[in-house]
Amino acid sequence: MKKLEGKVCVITGASKGIGEGIAKVYAKYGAKLVLAARGPKVLELASELKSQGFEATGVQVDVSDFESCKKLAEITEKTYGKVDTLVCNAGICVLEDFLGDDDFKNRDMHIDINIKGVWNATKAILPSIVSNGGGAVVI
Template sequence: MGKLEGKVAIVTGASKGIGEGIARVFARHGAKVVLAARGEDVMALAQELRDAGFDALGVRCDVSSYEDCQRLAQAALDAYGHIDVLDCNAGICVLGDFLSADDSWRDSHIDINVKGVWNACKAVAPAIIDAGGGAIVITSSVTGDMVADPGEVAYATTKAALVGFTKALARELAPKNVRVNCICPGYVRTPLVDGMAQQSDPDDPERAIAAIASAVPLGRLGTPEECGELCAFLASSESSYLTGTQVVIDGGSTLPETSSMGQ
């Protein structure tokens, strides 16, 4: 029996990247998965999972809209009767120059990365409480709370905010038997990272990817499925005494103090 057998889990940002990896891993571990994303491709992924024998529902949802998140929660309840797990993964990262970028760059990151998590948690948490408790897992990042690169001010600000959000919400929901934790990925090979590489090195994006990998002690980028396995652990009873925790999954990329000492 899978560690999420019988659980109903909502995954936002589920159509690609880390969210897709989380959705696939949750399904393999026995969860009934509600996949949410803005685009139509989330419906195709849900159908693919159903064709493979898993129980999956696709729902188009813009997490920056609280009403959309309420509709998402109701769709999950209508389909399965209860909700046990919410995985808040939807997010954006667009590089920009702090001094020259207009405020829409800042606001788009806040709307999706911060308000989106807030909206999803506020809309779904009551159902998790009604089910007797469960887990919320949030995708933050090593960026912002631990490290940062040029061009990441908007992204770093929002991802750092999610660490504080995780801790505060964990404290507030603990008496209601809802655990809240976040994962802090380093570089994972996703369409989002591919887009950042394209922005950084338009002539040869793979050169940017190789440069990232060379700075990771494990020598590679992570995979969405590896993040999914961590999220499955945090969503399951195996982590029943963990709440308010941020778990780094970065191949050791935040470990080096310098790039030259000891070489």
């Protein structure tokens, strides 16, 4: 038996980089995956994993929007009936001239995704984890 066999894992920021790596390792260990990210690349990754025999669903989600995260929770529940693990991996780092002119657009974008995104995803997904008897949230 694989370590994560039968577990349903939601991973935000799963379209590239660390999130893609987490998804591939979780798949290797038998998890059923719901991969979430803003862009269409997350759908391609889910398709790639499916073609390799893994269970994966891709969902385009904006973690800075709570309604989008609620939709993610609903899709996960409908597809797999539960959530065991949420990995809040979505995040950005936009570098700029900090002392230069700024309209605070980058500040707000960082807060919206890196802080509110974790809050939104956890707030939307945690009820499923709790109703299932517990699990894990990895931030």
